[in-house]
Amino acid sequence: MAWDISHLQALEAESLHIIREVASEFQRPVMLYSIGKDSSVMLRLAQKAFYPGPIPFPLLHVDTSYKFKEMIEFRDKMAASVGARLIVSSNQKALDEGANPFRLGTERCCGLLKTQALLDGLRAGNYDAAFGGARRDEEKSRAKERVYSFRDTLGQWDPKNQRPELWNIYNSRIEPGESIRVFPLSNWTEMDVWQYIHHEDIPIVPMYFAQEREVLVRGNSIIIPELAITQPRPDEKLQRMKVRMRSLGCSPCTGAIRSEADTLPKIIAELVAAKNSERENRVIDHDREGSMELKKREGYF
Amino acid sequence: MPAVAGVVDLTRFDVEEFLRGEESKDLLRFTTAGSVDDGKSTLIGRLLHDAKGAYEDQLKQAIRGGEIDFSLLTDGLRAEREQGITIDVAYRYFSTPKRKFILADTPGHEQYTRNMATGASTAELAIILLDASRGITTQSMRHAYIASLLGIPHIIVAVNKMDLVNYDQEIFQRLRAEFAPFLTRLGVNNAYFVPISALKGDNVVDLSKNMPWFDGHSVLHQLETVNTKLATVEAPFRMAVQRVVRPDMTFRGYAGQILSGVIRPGDEVLAQPSGRRSRVERIVTYDGDLKVAHAPLSITLTLADEIDISRGDMISAGPEPASSRSIEATMVWFNAQPLDPARHYLVKHASQMAPARVEAVEYRIDVNTLHAEPVTSLAMNEVGVVRLTAARPLFFDPYRENRGTGAFILIDRQTNATAAAGMIVAAAETGLESAADRLARLVRAVVPQGAHLNLPDEDEEAVAVVRDALKGILRHA
Structure with a gap:
């Protein structure tokens, strides 16, 4: 008798265990929903974990106001279709003061519109556990992240002082004001995520599929100019080309790639051939050496 | 069929065939232990590189003096880069056309015994490095001991740096003859010895022309073919209830991950602590009911009878799990604050958490000599056998027989730190406190x-x- 299970079944089983454990041991869990492909997988796993019951926690989206329009439409549609309550958190004060990545630089902009808005949203809901879709294979500093990532009362991460994590037994003890971030997809790779989306027929934002778009080519980046702040400068002009997004973020800081991949199998084929890891097209990781680690210490996911 | 990044001719690439191949791949979790000098990082870098687990931009960052420094592929956090050593557990992911791999990369220094234990806890296979030019060190012995302590079912002993000893067969054989009896003493009888050079790539992915006398398989070949799932599935059925799913009055299900064994509708099961028996009615999942489920799937069971079951309970079939408040266990102490029998702890075992007290430390095991020493406490990175009493009964099997129901962690009630990892040896007599x-x-x-x-x-x-x-x-x- 063959008792082998596929890697996707093994990863799914582990993720369901994590999600159930958190929902049972914490008072006020919340799921960070970033609209991207990893969030789509995480949302499906949450549906599976509690089936035939409903997802017993709300979704929280940190909206910088610079997300693509198609992302926001997709977000609202998905929250309605899974029957989960959606909470949106923004740093309105910073936005009113004109915060954007060109004026502030990506590091400060992310700090205000992502990290601060996230921390504010978590505090406002008094959440003691927040699910995030981060994967350990995304970036070197994440390779050592725990599944339960402990945060102090200020939401900060201390890479030197992480709780050891053994077997599938997680330490859920925290004091009032402290919280954890939980990463149920810790052990998934980008390829696993795509294969699972394909295998399970999970809806994703259409921008992942290549289509003809008006784009702005600036340096090595292909920008989709949806916003006033990403319109072409006098010396630039728009071009038409077939592009898609490899990862979704804020429109000024997330570049598209040239691609013919307009179906899931084609995306997977493209990934197989890819020579660069996915975050290369995101400006923010390259701010400086080890920048992701710095952001995480401050509370970014 | 090509299945790795960077070498695919897209015009001839059949993605449907690729996906079918991918879906049939299983997952192997393994761990490595070794010190900075053993060339562990080099071995991992070599595996990642030759199996195309590293992306090109990561490779670019690892180039020093025109050559790839494989050890730089696996170094992580800032502080570690400064020190030039890895000091925590880092997880790496790669795949070959045969299998997907999760590697827990752990440091080898004595003070980081706890990290090694962490990496070993989920591993189905361990690679232990010996240095052909230096012989067997206490560190190699310690790594082997921890691998056996955490019950890793398969061990590869990679005798590294064969290039420094002219690929001498005698040196390899002498090291094997010395190390194998030590492993046998630890209860490890199936260790696989491979002579390698991580730096030159000999016998890592492909068999080396430099050692024609070696008639075995490469490290990667072993990783790709070893069968690790049987023991867990053949053990009796155990599932700790994580949550009662009760969306309405018509449905009551018990959600959990199968820790061991196989279950089918109609099977008789026992619920602890109630001691009531019932039959499995349905195995419910989002993707439809299952006719059979086995470890490590996460499922929801419904039972034929209304019996009182809540989170923390154990559902089992076959021989009953032991039930006892007092246990004898081997513990690896994790916390800077030493074990204190007067202190309040919490034990987290399967899905239950209960107040607990360490009644007595029976002895400490010196991880370098494996000698037992009488002590009254355990300090960070020390291993010992203790008697522990919980406020409620634990439902368990000995760790040697069942990792899923034999493992627990100990949490310091005052600081919430994970103080220790424990492996249950047996139920203990409720001894009188000293x-x-x-x-x-x-x-x-x-x-x-x-x-x-x-x-x-x-x-x-x-x-x-x-x-x-x-x-x-x-x-x-």
């Missing part, structure tokens, strides 16, 4: 928090120390 332990707890109740009492081992002397302390308190009161 007078010293009992007094220490009494004193803690009246002495201001943070005060420390170093109690002598002898009860009589301990009583004298406590008497003096109490006198002091009364004088100040």
Whole structure:
């Protein structure tokens, strides 16, 4: 008798265990929903974990106001279709003061519109556990992240002082004001995520599929100019080309790639051939050496 | 069929065929242990690189002096880069056309025994490195001991740096003859020895022309073919209830991950602690009911009878799990604050959490010599056998027989730190507390928090120390 299970079944089983454990041991869990492909997988796993019951926690989206329009439409549609309550958190004060990545630089902009808005949203809901879709294979500093990532009362991460994590037994003890971030997809790779989306027929934002778009080519980046702040400068002009997004973020800081991949199998084929890891097209990781680690210490996911 | 990044001719790439191949791949979790000098990082870098687990931009960052420094592929956090050593557990992901792999990369220094234990806890296979030019070190022995302690079912012993000893067959054979009996003493009988050079790539992915005398398989070949799932599935059925799913009055299901064994509708099951028996009615999943489910799937069971089951309960079939409040267990101490029998702990075992107390430390095991030494406490990175009592019964099997129901963690109630990892040996007789332990707890109740009492081992002397302390308190009161 063959008792082998596929890697996707093994990863799914582990993720369901994590999600159930958190929902049972914490008072006020919340799921960070970033609209991207990893969030789509995480949302499906949450549906599976509690089936035939409903997802017993709300979704929280940190909206910088610079997300693509198609992302926001997709977000609202998905929250309605899974029957989960959606909470949106923004740093309105910073936005009113004109915060954007060109004026502030990506590091400060992310700090205000992502990290601060996230921390504010978590505090406002008094959440003691927040699910995030981060994967350990995304970036070197994440390779050592725990599944339960402990945060102090200020939401900060201390890479030197992480709780050891053994077997599938997680330490859920925290004091009032402290919280954890939980990463149920810790052990998934980008390829696993795509294969699972394909295998399970999970809806994703259409921008992942290549289509003809008006784009702005600036340096090595292909920008989709949806916003006033990403319109072409006098010396630039728009071009038409077939592009898609490899990862979704804020429109000024997330570049598209040239691609013919307009179906899931084609995306997977493209990934197989890819020579660069996915975050290369995101400006923010390259701010400086080890920048992701710095952001995480401050509370970014 | 090409299945790795960077070498695919897209015009001839059949993605449907690729996906079918991918879906049939299983997952192997393995761990490596070794010190900076053993070339562990180089071996991992070589595996990642040759199996195309590293992306090109990561490779670019690892180039030093025109050549790839494989060790740089696996170094992580800032502080570690500064020190030039890895000091925590890092997880790496790669796949070959045959299998997907999760590697827990752990450091080899003595002070990081706890990290090694962490990496080993989920591993189905361990690679232990020996240095052909230096022979067997206490560190290699320690790694083997921890791998056996954490019950890793398969071990590869990679005898590295064969290039430094002219690929000499005799040196390899001598090291194997020395190390194998030691492994046997630890209960490891199926270790696979491979002579390698991580730096040159000999016998890592492909068999090397430099060692034609070696008639075995490469490290990667072993990783790709070893069968690791059987033991867990063949053990009796165990599932700890994580959550009762009750969306409405018509449905009541018990959600959990199968820790071991196989279950089918109609099977008789036992629920603990109630001791009630029932039959499995349905195995419910989002993707439809299952006719059979086995470890490690996460499922929801419904039972034929209404019996009282809640989170923390154990559902089992076949031979009953042991049920006891007191257990004897081997523990690896994790916390900077040493084990204190007077302190309050929590035990988290399967899906239940209960207050617990360490009744006694029976002995400490020196991880370098494997000698047992009488002690009254365990400090960080020390391993020992203890007697532990929980406020509620635990439902378990010995860790040697069942990793899923034999493992627990100990949490410090005051600091919430994960203080230790434990592996259950057996149920313990509910021993009488020693007078010293009992007094220490009494004193803690009246002495201001943070005060420390170093109690002598002898009860009589301990009583004298406590008497003096109490006198002091009364004088100040």
